[in-house]
Amino acid sequence: MDINFLQILFQFINFSVVVGAVSYLLYKPVLKILEERTSRIEEAQKAARETLEEKERINKLEKAVIRSADKKAAEIVDAARQTAKETETAAIVKAKVQAEKEIEKARAGWESEKSQLKQELKSEYITSVVATASKVLAADLDAKKHSALIDSQLTDLLKKI
């Protein structure tokens, strides 16, 4: 078997030309396409990471907002309870004061009525005593005693004329 070096050289040159042409016409565009694809993938991955980070940040913010809202709501409820308690206490105090005033008013009225009744009873008693005394004196005073009474009054009476 003979080795045809010329044929080998030709094949080598031919292969080199093919390799050069393929490299120029296919390899570089494909490489460029791959680089672009890699770049897009990296960008997509970066965007995905950023989206995840944003989502995480939003989650944290949401939790913080919920915590803040819960705290605020608890404060509002506490304040409302405190206000209700104060209002209740004020209402009780007011009612007590009002009740005491009413009791005092009723007591004063009762005392006044009692005093008036007492006064009327005393007045009636005095009138009754004087009326009785009048009757006793009238019954006891005969003409002789009456004459003696007038004699005893005369000196004083005549001085007053």
Added chain:
Amino acid sequence: MNSIVTSATKLSETQKKKITSALEKKYPEAQISFVVDETTIGGVKITVGSKQIDMTLQAQLLQLQKTLEEEQNGQ
């Protein structure tokens, strides 16, 4: 001027004279009349015009009543 002497029973003549004498001395023109009023209980009341000297037991009892009522009202 009318003078009225009021008593619960009729006055004796001596008593009337004493009263008349005193009244005539003070009020020479006075027309004196004697009246019996049992409601006066005892004693004498003399009215001369608007002036009145009331020494009856009725007046004294009324005065006592008034004083007692005033005293109790002041308490």
